[in-house]
Amino acid sequence: MSLFKSEGKLIKAVQRYPGILVLDTVTVTNIKVLREVGVPEWNIVKLLERQPRALTKKRDRFKEIVAEVKEMGFNALTMGFVMAVAFKTCIGKSTWAKRVDLCKRWGWSDDEILAAFGRFPQFIMLLDDNIEKTMDFFVNQMGCGSSTIARYPALLSLSLKKRIVPRASVIQVLLSKCLVKQLSFQQIFYSSEEVFLDKFILCQGLEADELLKLYQAKMDVV
Known part of the structure; x- marks a missing residue:
């Protein structure tokens, strides 16, 4: 309650992930990591509401992910920062590397990949086959430049x-x-x-x- 300030919001979060009630030392430490890099309290609460499992990541890996997201250029003051952290906790390094390789095969540069992730972090969770088919349609059938799709990554969903x-x-x-x-x-x-x-x-x-x-x-x- 000290975080949510609202019984209604707390109930919704518990319904989404009952494990949130067990705020062990890992979760508490991960919340502290976010605070230390300047994430506003409101955005931490939003993360708890939407992606509570992200805060159960092992402490060392969670701290590493936060550092990676900062290096990508995300602003810690924005909601995009915590959502990027959340989605990166859902995948391994090898999965991220495969997604990067897939995007590069379609001609995206490193900067375009990071920008696409910033605009729509969920794209990292999409199935490779779906991305391939959608890119093929836009690029090979519609004649769109692949860089154009990088600017609108939500299209891939x-x-x-x-x-x-x-x-x-x-x-x-x-x-x-x-x-x-x-x-x-x-x-x-x-x-x-x-x-x-x-x-x-x-x-x-x-x-x-x-x-x-x-x-x-x-x-x-x-």
């Missing part, structure tokens, strides 16, 4: 079958007919289903029916 391919198919038709221009990945792939339909399909007048059929067909086929 989206469903290729249910979101990326259907939406990209609609956008390709709209672009070919000069019905849209200057679109961003956020507009196309991050928007909700309702927003996408309203913004890119239902508002297209006579083209709407055909676009909707194409969209639904891609959802069913791919």
Whole structure:
């Protein structure tokens, strides 16, 4: 309670990971490590709420991970810092090395890999096969530069079958007919289903029916 300041937040954290109630010396020491590098108390609480297992990592390895995240350029004052620490506690050094190798095969530089991890730490937990297929679609079928995907790493977490391919198919038709221009990945792939339909399909007048059929067909086929 001295950390959470709220019974409701504590209950949610316990429901997510009951082991949080056993704050042994390892967890307490790891919290101290975060405080020593300048992590705000609020962000420590957020870490306990979202990824409590991260703080059960062996002390020496946890301290090493915190140092690695600092060396990557993460700001200890931000939530991104503790989330990067959390996700790095979930993987071994060999897994990180394999992920780096995979990204480099797609042409990402060391700086791009670190920047992608900073923007979306969860990408380190994605399956290699999913990353390969999504990168292949964007680079080899859509003609996007691999560095562009590095700037939007959250794309790699989206469903290729249910979101990326259907939406990209609609956008390709709209672009070919000069019905849209200057679109961003956020507009196309991050928007909700309702927003996408309203913004890119239902508002297209006579083209709407055909676009909707194409969209639904891609959802069913791919």
